[in-house]
Amino acid sequence: MENDVLQLGNRRFTNRLFTGTGKFANNALIPQMLEGSGSQMITVALRRVDLAAQEENILNYIPKSVTLLPNTSGARTAQEAVRIARIAREAGCGEFIKIEVITDSKYLMPDNYETLKATELLAKEGFVVLPYVLPDLTLAKRLEDAGAAAVMPLGAPIGSNRGLETAALIALLIETRRVPVIVDAGIGRPSQAAAAMEMGADAVLVNTAIATAQDPVAMGRAFALAVQAGRMAYLAELAEQSSLARASSPLTGFLGGD
Amino acid sequence: MSFFNVIEQYKDFDFDGFFERVTAGEIESILAKKKLEPLDFLRLLSPRAASFLEPMARKAQQLTVQYFGRTIQLFIPLYISNYCGNQCAYCGFNRAHAIGRAKLSLEEIEAEAQAIRSTGMRHVLLLTGEAPEITPMAYIESGVRLLKQYFASVAIEMFPMEEEAYRRLKAAGVDGLTLYQETYDQKIYGEVHLAGPKRDYRFRLDAPERGARAGFRAINIGPLIGLGEKRREVFFAGLHARYLDDRYLATEVGLSLPRFNPAEGDFQPPCPATDREFVQYLLALRLFMPRAALTVSTRERAQFRDRLMALGVTRLSAGSCTGVGGYARPGLRNAPQFEIADTRSVAQVAQAVSAQGYQPIYKDWDHLA
Amino acid sequence: MQVKINGRVEQLAPCTIETLVRQRGLKPEALVVEHNLKIIQQALWSGIALREGDTLELLSFVGGG
Numbered sequence: 001m002e003n004d005v006l007q008l009g010n011r012r013f014t015n016r017l018f019t020g021t022g023k024f025a026n027n028a029l030i031p032q033m034l035e036g037s038g039s040q041m042i043t044v045a046l047r048r049v050d051l052a053a054q055e056e057n058i059l060n061y062i063p064k065s066v067t068l069l070p071n072t073s074g075a076r077t078a079q080e081a082v083r084i085a086r087i088a089r090e091a092g093c094g095e096f097i098k099i100e101v102i103t104d105s106k107y108l109m110p111d112n113y114e115t116l117k118a119t120e121l122l123a124k125e126g127f128v129v130l131p132y133v134l135p136d137l138t139l140a141k142r143l144e145d146a147g148a149a150a151v152m153p154l155g156a157p158i159g160s161n162r163g164l165e166t167a168a169l170i171a172l173l174i175e176t177r178r179v180p181v182i183v184d185a186g187i188g189r190p191s192q193a194a195a196a197m198e199m200g201a202d203a204v205l206v207n208t209a210i211a212t213a214q215d216p217v218a219m220g221r222a223f224a225l226a227v228q229a230g231r232m233a234y235l236a237e238l239a240e241q242s243s244l245a246r247a248s249s250p251l252t253g254f255l256g257g258d
Numbered sequence: 259m260s261f262f263n264v265i266e267q268y269k270d271f272d273f274d275g276f277f278e279r280v281t282a283g284e285i286e287s288i289l290a291k292k293k294l295e296p297l298d299f300l301r302l303l304s305p306r307a308a309s310f311l312e313p314m315a316r317k318a319q320q321l322t323v324q325y326f327g328r329t330i331q332l333f334i335p336l337y338i339s340n341y342c343g344n345q346c347a348y349c350g351f352n353r354a355h356a357i358g359r360a361k362l363s364l365e366e367i368e369a370e371a372q373a374i375r376s377t378g379m380r381h382v383l384l385l386t387g388e389a390p391e392i393t394p395m396a397y398i399e400s401g402v403r404l405l406k407q408y409f410a411s412v413a414i415e416m417f418p419m420e421e422e423a424y425r426r427l428k429a430a431g432v433d434g435l436t437l438y439q440e441t442y443d444q445k446i447y448g449e450v451h452l453a454g455p456k457r458d459y460r461f462r463l464d465a466p467e468r469g470a471r472a473g474f475r476a477i478n479i480g481p482l483i484g485l486g487e488k489r490r491e492v493f494f495a496g497l498h499a500r501y502l503d504d505r506y507l508a509t510e511v512g513l514s515l516p517r518f519n520p521a522e523g524d525f526q527p528p529c530p531a532t533d534r535e536f537v538q539y540l541l542a543l544r545l546f547m548p549r550a551a552l553t554v555s556t557r558e559r560a561q562f563r564d565r566l567m568a569l570g571v572t573r574l575s576a577g578s579c580t581g582v583g584g585y586a587r588p589g590l591r592n593a594p595q596f597e598i599a600d601t602r603s604v605a606q607v608a609q610a611v612s613a614q615g616y617q618p619i620y621k622d623w624d625h626l627a
Numbered sequence: 628m629q630v631k632i633n634g635r636v637e638q639l640a641p642c643t644i645e646t647l648v649r650q651r652g653l654k655p656e657a658l659v660v661e662h663n664l665k666i667i668q669q670a671l672w673s674g675i676a677l678r679e680g681d682t683l684e685l686l687s688f689v690g691g692g
Contacts, residue, residue, distance in 0.1 A: 022691045044689070045690065046659070047687065049686060071691055073692075087661060091659040158692065159692075176503075176507075185692075205692075207692030211690075251316065252312050
């Protein structure tokens with residue numbers, strides 16, 4: 001497992017749990033959660049400053065060794081996502097960008113079409129692009145062609161904690177992947193994260209389930225262990241149940257002996 | 259990225275050592291897996307797996323029926339010219355052979371088309387040697403346009419071309435590309451392709467991908483079994499198919515294992531495969547690529563082909579003539595590209611397909627222009 | 628003069644980006660400034676005077692998934 005490295009852009013990750021900074025009761029929990037889980041990449045968002053209130057700088061809570069993954073949340077078009085990505089890079093957040101374009105404010109489903117357009121533009125500008133999408137095989141191929149560094153299909157709606165509702169579709173992405181598949185959104189329990197990894201996902205991104213747990217630090221650690229266990233099981237190749245019936249009459253009998 | 263990069267990854271791979279370490283337990287667990295990884299596939303090609311033919315056959319049959327139903331698609335090859343500037347040690351059309359050379363006129367092609375059509379066949383595979391001065395693009399395009407008036411599907415098996423040429427042929431009506439690498443072993447490739455443009459290994463290797471980019475609906479690839487070390491050849495053919503399948507979702511990738519068969523000349527294949535080995539490789543391919551079309555030509559004997567239907571084969575050529583102009587005027591047959599072992603007519607093959615419990619398909623699709 | 632700050636038109640006395648940031652009590656290290664669609668490095672804030680009709684976005688990183 002020590003040699004089991006996930007490479008994205010020019011970064012190498014030995015921990016396959018990615019985390020987020022949203023929804024923590026107290027931002028001081030973030031560095032503890034990162035330490036406890038060992039997570040090496042964490043998402044942040046970019047927002048207009050509230051001119052009426054003093055705000056904390058979230059970046060102060062993230063150790064330098066952890067890769068920042070700014071997202072483009074709030075973007076409703078590819079152009080807006082591109083603009084946010086450029087701002088994040090200019091602001092010194094590095095080359096990584098999670099593209100999140102949401103036009104549906106009821107279920108918060110990603111807009112795959114705009115996301116693809118943004119991926120095409122940003123990959124050309126040298127970003128390490130991680131698009132957050134509905135798991136659509138054809139789209140995934142187009143994202144790969146467009147230069148995405150990974151594909152991030154949702155397991156269930158954002159913040160829903162419903163787990164791998166899209167497992168069968170994600171399986172197709174994994175089966176045909178040319179770039180890593182990172183399951184993002186909807187994972188509510190460590191067991192669901194383990195299941196995603198057993199399926200062959202390259203990593204999972206968990207925010208809400210950790211941030212809103214009674215003890216986010218312990219929950220972060222639980223997720224890290226689950227991801228590791230799932231990964232180990234995947235590498236160890238799960239034995240599958242054989243469903244083949246016994247031969248009634250041999251199919252290869254005509255070949256004679258060896 | 260090219261499939262060549264995949265081959266390069268195995269440059270220092272110790273195939274023999276790997277085969278020696280394959281265990282029966284590994285084969286059993288592979289047979290229980292849903293999706294096989296490249297090294298699983300290689301294990302199924304190992305000598306150890308040879309004692310698992312029956313369970314492999316069971317699974318191959320089950321997967322094939324699941325994805326293809328009980329159907330066998332029939333097609334027929336049509337040779338329009340045997341002029342060729344290449345010197346392939348094993349081929350009947352080798353430029354060094356003193357055979358009668360012929361090129362069909364458009365009228366003659368039409369006569370062939372009529373003769374073939376009367377057999378009920380609606381899928382035709384168009385073949386020609388590589389001789390651009392004698393059979394230029396414009397000639398091939400005219401031939402395709404003509405054949406499209408008679409057939410639902412026109413595929414080609416010709417020298418590798420640039421993507422642009424493939425686009426032109428697609429515009430003329432071609433929907434499928436068959437192109438065998440002959441051997442994935444670069445050294446042997448250089449040794450058996452003695453002269454002519456075919457000496458360019460990379461240009462041929464990347465041609466199926468160019469065809470997929472050009473938008474052909476079906477791409478059929480494979481090694482010529484007998485030239486290189488067999489297990490490695492089948493292995494790379496399988497990886498090549500998966501490479502294309504993973505990248506070009508709109509393309510149906512198929513495989514064939516044309517096996518050595520005497521043609522004009524006295525070339526002796528260095529690595530001939532027995533029936534048993536042939537079956538093992540076919541089954542391994544099916545397990546590795548459950549949705550790929552598997553084609554077996556009339557190079558194989560009638561009885562043998564009949565048995566293969568239950569083992570994962572989905573396409574058969576039938577009523578074939580591998581000389582130029584042999585359908586309209588059977589008396590005037592030229593030297594063949596290779597010898598045919600199954601000499602049955604289209605109707606007889608169709609009957610045999612039915613007798614095996616499968617439905618013969620003469621026409622799988624029509625292109626609506 | 629009128630300047631659009633974070634989507635709202637505001638009436639300002641002539642000033643540079645730096646003075647505006649200071650007046651509003653914003654922490655410079657947490658701030659990303661986009662001036663007429665262009666990101667302005669913090670070192671340059673004092674050299675850029677705002678003009679009538681300018682658009683300013685004052686952004687910062689916050690928690691997000």
